[in-house]
Amino acid sequence: MKKYIRNLSVFNKTVLFSTLIVVALGVISLAISYQVQKKMAKETLTQHALIMADLWRESLSKQDVIAAVDSRNGTIPEKDELEKQFRKIYELHPSYLQGYIMTTENSSRMEIRLS
Numbered sequence: 001m002k003k004y005i006r007n008l009s010v011f012n013k014t015v016l017f018s019t020l021i022v023v024a025l026g027v028i029s030l031a032i033s034y035q036v037q038k039k040m041a042k043e044t045l046t047q048h049a050l051i052m053a054d055l056w057r058e059s060l061s062k063q064d065v066i067a068a069v070d071s072r073n074g075t076i077p078e079k080d081e082l083e084k085q086f087r088k089i090y091e092l093h094p095s096y097l098q099g100y101i102m103t104t105e106n107s108s109r110m111e112i113r114l115s
Contacts, residue, residue, distance in 0.1 A: 059089050 008016065060082065067078035 055089065060085055 005013065005016070064078040064082050064085075067076060068082050071079075
């Protein structure tokens with residue numbers, strides 16, 4: 001390979017090395033843009049999740065949620081009230097409920113608290 005490169009004309013060496021430089025710069029810019037887009041997507045999805053958590057926290061009663069979780073089997077008035085609240089949220093903010101948040105990384109940074 002070294003002999004082949006040494007035997008090339010100056011023009012061909014210039015073309016070869018400029019091509020390698022362009023490919024290297026392309027790969028570097030690809031890696032940088034991927035990292036930037038990944039970071040921005042993560043921030044956007046985190047903000048969307050926080051907005052959703054605030055919406056649910058403001059709309060749902062803490063006592064109704066706890067009562068519904070405690071009695072998973074069976075019908076209680078709290079469950080019916082939660083279902084009504086879910087329907088109301090869906091009617092008022094359907095765009096928020098149609099988004100999905102998926103990631104391959106485990107993140108314990110985000111905590112949703114009922115207060």
